[in-house]
Amino acid sequence: MPATRNLFIASLAMAAGTAAAQPQFAWVGTYNPNGEGVYRFQVDTKTGALGNKTLVNQLPNAAQLTVSEDGKTLYVASEAEKGVVAALRVGEDGNLTELNQVASGGAGPVYLSLTPGGRHLLVANYVSGTIAVLPVKQDGSLGEATDTKQDEGQPGAAKPEAAVEGSFAASDHNGPHAHMISADPSGKFVFSTDLGLDRIYQYRFDDATGRLTPNDPPFIAASSKGAGPRHFVFTPDGDGLWLINEESSTLTHYRLDAGKGTLTEGKTISALPKNYRGTSFAAGLVLSHDGKQLYVANRLHNSIAQFTVSANGTLTHQDDIWTRGDYPRTLTLDSSGSYLYAMNQRSDNITRFSVAKPDGKLSFIDDYVAVGSPSQLVFSPVK
Incomplete structure (x- = not known):
């Protein structure tokens, strides 16, 4: 009788554990026509594999x-x-229900980020060179922009002076092109890059009103002429950031004054291998969860560069690994930091790499995921 009772209790515990376990989803945005919208994947949290691909939203160039x-x-x-941003409710089964759509505050939105606390969504509009602040309502839907800013100024140099020999990596230095926007970890300051003007804009942010105020100075110049500042990531302590320059394929470290919310330029290094010559466009970058490794995607060279981060923010180049695809646009780490994914836009696939502990070395996992023109991957939180 006791044995039967123990077996019954164990069965109940197993059933409860199964009921409590929630699937983790990954969402992939794509470009038309190869990609048809947003795809949902179910994530195997033990192996990092992406399965059960399902087209769940057909917003154009999502x-x-x-x-x-x-x-x-x-x-x-x-x-x-005519850029729009859609707010979509995520069901327990991963199905999406549209809450609403609002204007992005410009043309060609290329970056979205939520402020700390999630009360506002920040948008960078590449084509129009504008940024916008969209309020997030209680139910997750979006309100009309509480603020927009138009980048203005003389275009940057057509040829990147810091690019490697033989590079023809020059694009869109013909006017303002906002490429990324994000609040710092404190939520008091917002920074945005403009690839066309070779600038990093600095703002003070009022989370109560959703308004941006230009800081003093309102912007700083890129680390070199024609560099094309693109994306950045903050240090774990929020005392600085690393910024990737698209045309020059360089990485620049900036120190952040936590009181003033202003950046001071530090050291710049190449994101490419020492002996590389020719054209390449730097793209996405991602910082490991412990802040000790920085990974950068290099398009045309089609590699992921790994850098070790020292205590003072200095980067040391460790390795370059082939993505096994073409034109890696962005990189994403899973929630555990054990797997890194590359969105290979031109080869229409996603590739996966295991991340070794503690040195962060990447190893390719021979498991290609077919997706037309993937642009970005985000994970739902593990519950």
Whole structure:
């Protein structure tokens, strides 16, 4: 009798554990025509494998994504001439229900980020060179922009002076092109890059009103002429950031004054191998969860560069690994930091790499995921 009772209790515990376990989803945004919208995948949290691909939203050029901290709302930008951002409710089964759509505050939205606390969604519009602040309502839906800013100024140099020999990596230095926007970890300051003007803009941010105020100075110049500042990541302590320059394929470290919210330029290094010559466009970058490894995607060279981060923010080049695809646009780490994914836009696939502990070395996992023109991948939180 006791044995039967113990077996019954164990069965109940197993059933409860099964009931409590929630699937983790990954969302991939794509470009038309190869990609048809947003795809949902179910994640094997033990292996990092992406399975059960399902097209769940067909917003045109749904290339930019971010998900709320609680995983209940997915935000998707349509990278179109009349940019829109959709707020989508995420069901327990991963199905999406549209809450609403609002204007992105410009043309060609290329980046979305939520402020700390999730009360506002920040948008960078590449084609129009504008940024916008969209309020997030209680139910996760979006309100009309509380603020927009138009980048203005003389275009940057057509040829990147810091690029490697033989590089013809020059694009869109013909006017303002906002490429990324993000609040610092404190939420008091917002920074945005403009590739066309070779500038990093600095703002003070009022989370109560959703308004941006230009800081003093309102912007700083890129680390070199024609560099094309693109994306950045903050240090774990929030005392600085690393910024990737698209045309020059360089990485620049900036120190952040936590009181003033202003950046001071530090050291710049190449994101490419020492002996590389020719054209390449630097793209996405991602910092490991412990802040000790920085990974950069190099398009045309089609590699992921790994850098070790020292205590003072100095980067030491460790390795370059082939993505096994073409034109890696962005990189994503899973929630455990054990797997890194490359969105290979031109080869229409996603490749996966295991991340060794503690040195962060990448190893390719021979498991290609077919997706037309992938742009970005985000994970729902593990529950």
